[in-house]
Structure formats: C-alpha cells, structure tokens
Amino acid sequence: MKVHDMLVEERRRMADQLDGLDAGQLATPSLSQGWTVHDVGAHLITYLRFGQLKLYWGIVSMAADFDRLNRELTARAARMPTAQITDRLRRWSTSRTTIPRSGYDPVLTDILLHDYDVRVPLGIARDVPEDRLWVAFQHLAAKPSPGYSMGSRLAGLRLEAVDTGWTSGSGAVVRGNAESLVLAMSGRAVGLDALEGDGLPLLRERVAAPPPRGTLERLKSVVRVVVDPPPPERRSRGAVGGS
Structure with missing residues (x-):
C-alpha cells in the first residue's frame, strides 16, 4: 500500500x-x-x-x-x-x-x-x-520535516524497537516497543515510561525541556528541505512486508 x-x-x-x-x-x-x-x-x-x-x-x-x-x-x-x-x-x-x-x-x-x-x-x-508505524519511525529518525521541531532530540542515541527489530542512530541505547518509541521520538512524554536503556535519561531530559529554536534555526531547517531533492512517493518498507 x-x-x-x-x-x-x-x-x-x-x-x-x-x-x-x-x-x-x-x-x-x-x-x-x-x-x-x-x-x-x-x-x-x-x-x-x-x-x-x-x-x-x-x-x-x-x-x-x-x-x-x-x-x-x-x-x-x-x-x-x-x-x-x-x-x-x-x-x-x-x-x-x-x-x-x-x-x-x-x-x-x-x-x-x-x-x-x-x-x-x-x-x-x-x-x-x-507499516504505518514504520513510516513514522523512519521519518522522525532520518529526516523529520521542519514542523516537528526535533532539533537535537535524538542526537547521540541508538533507538531499538524490540517488537519489530527496527533500529536507528548510534550511541546510548533507548529501547522499547515501536509505539512508545515513536511517541517519545516526537516529544510526547507519555511514551517514555515504557522505554529503557542507558540513553533514556537523556531522551527524557530533552523531551521535558526542549531547547528553544530561534528564527535563524527555523529558517535553516526550511532551506535544507528546499535544497535537498524530494523523496518519491514510497511504498511501505520491505522490513514490514511492504513491496
């Protein structure tokens, strides 16, 4: 699909x-x-x-x-x-x-x-x-659009979804089920309690107190989207049985 x-x-x-x-x-x-x-x-x-x-x-x-x-x-x-x-x-x-x-x-x-x-x-x-969770996980982990205000939330962290086998990033580990990971990645604290790993305290801190984004940083994120080539309309990834 x-x-x-x-x-x-x-x-x-x-x-x-x-x-x-x-x-x-x-x-x-x-x-x-x-x-x-x-x-x-x-x-x-x-x-x-x-x-x-x-x-x-x-x-x-x-x-x-x-x-x-x-x-x-x-x-x-x-x-x-x-x-x-x-x-x-x-x-x-x-x-x-x-x-x-x-x-x-x-x-x-x-x-x-x-x-x-x-x-x-x-x-x-x-x-x-x-397959829908996979799209969200990949988007937030790889190159989220400017509206998500991700900043450096996931920097230096390795994300591991124990129920699906998805991984992303490198560094201190944050692991748990895919749903909770996606929620935490997006800045929703409700997902944090179901996660574990050495990187969890850092992620929890970043979710609780995200750094402010000034005008210049916001505009730079927009420029990056405009400059980089657009992705094609993709199907669900093969990792979850898509074609």
Missing part, C-alpha cells in the same frame, strides 16, 4: 472516531498542549485545501514558526462544529497537499501522532498497522 493510500484511510478513520465521541470527550485535553480533542480534529483539516500556500505564507509572515502557524489556523477551524470538521475530513481525505518537497511521509506521521493525541487521554485502544 502506498503512503498516500494509508493517509486517506487514516483521515477517514479519524473522522469516524471523532463522530463517535460525546461532548465531554471532545472537550477532553489532548496530548497536544493547549488543544482539546475537538481542536486536534480541527487541526487535521487546516492544510487539506491550499495547504502549500498556507505553509509558504507561514514561512514568510511568521519566520517559519510552524507552531504559531498551526495554532492560528487551528483556532480558526475549531470554531466549526465537530460534524462540519469530520465532513471536511472525509470530503477532502484524498488531498495530495504535502509539506513542500517532502512527500507524504511527514503528513502520515502527523495524523498518526494526532491519533495518539486523541486516543490516549480517552483510553481508546488500537492496534496501529505496523
């Missing part, structure tokens, strides 16, 4: 999930700081139409401060009722908007992480398909 096909399925699945929640659940704080579950749904529709234009506008007008851009766009979308948000999520589920020159991997990674942001505080279990 191609990454874009996975993305379409995840958008439709999220729409179904949000439609099944009551008002109290929708108002529950998500794992994304400052956002409710409803707000997460609103965020997921913000780039489905004219997304690249919005990104370029954010680069120019906000000095590539994607956190600020996301919060402003999400605040606008969150004014809509959840039913209208889920309608748009389904209607525009096949959107091919991507982060410029980055392919679909960061977009799939984003919705997978926000799926956790919704499900974990609500106690909703799910077996996330391994």
Whole structure:
C-alpha cells in the first residue's frame, strides 16, 4: 500500500472516531498542549485545501514558526462544529497537499501522532498497522520535516524497537516497543515510561525541556528541505512486508 493510500484511510478513520465521541470527550485535553480533542480534529483539516500556500505564507509572515502557524489556523477551524470538521475530513481525505518537497511521509506521521493525541487521554485502544508505524519511525529518525521541531532530540542515541527489530542512530541505547518509541521520538512524554536503556535519561531530559529554536534555526531547517531533492512517493518498507 502506498503512503498516500494509508493517509486517506487514516483521515477517514479519524473522522469516524471523532463522530463517535460525546461532548465531554471532545472537550477532553489532548496530548497536544493547549488543544482539546475537538481542536486536534480541527487541526487535521487546516492544510487539506491550499495547504502549500498556507505553509509558504507561514514561512514568510511568521519566520517559519510552524507552531504559531498551526495554532492560528487551528483556532480558526475549531470554531466549526465537530460534524462540519469530520465532513471536511472525509470530503477532502484524498488531498495530495504535502509539506513542500517532502512527500507524504511527514503528513502520515502527523495524523498518526494526532491519533495518539486523541486516543490516549480517552483510553481508546488500537492496534496501529505496523507499516504505518514504520513510516513514522523512519521519518522522525532520518529526516523529520521542519514542523516537528526535533532539533537535537535524538542526537547521540541508538533507538531499538524490540517488537519489530527496527533500529536507528548510534550511541546510548533507548529501547522499547515501536509505539512508545515513536511517541517519545516526537516529544510526547507519555511514551517514555515504557522505554529503557542507558540513553533514556537523556531522551527524557530533552523531551521535558526542549531547547528553544530561534528564527535563524527555523529558517535553516526550511532551506535544507528546499535544497535537498524530494523523496518519491514510497511504498511501505520491505522490513514490514511492504513491496
């Protein structure tokens, strides 16, 4: 299955999930700081139409401060009722908007992480398909897009997923199941307690107190994306049975 096909399925699945929640659940704080579950749904529709234009506008007008851009766009979308948000999520589920020159991997990674942001505080279990986790693991470990604000979070660490055999990096070891690794890699502290290894204290420290990113650093990360060649639309990797 191609990454874009996975993305379409995840958008439709999220729409179904949000439609099944009551008002109290929708108002529950998500794992994304400052956002409710409803707000997460609103965020997921913000780039489905004219997304690249919005990104370029954010680069120019906000000095590539994607956190600020996301919060402003999400605040606008969150004014809509959840039913209208889920309608748009389904209607525009096949959107091919991507982060410029980055392919679909960061977009799939984003919705997978926000799926956790919704499900974990609500106690909703799910077996996330391994091929999708693999895309997220590889993207965050290899070359995350600028919006993830990774900085040096994973520098000097070797990541080992004990349930899948995936590894990345070198240095002090952080090991555990793939889901918990992906959560911790993305800066979500909820994944840390299921991990172990000599590198865990350092990763925990970096997640708890990420270094600030100045304007120059943010712009440099954007330039790197523009200069490097774009990846092709890839299929799920052979390590998890993809073709």
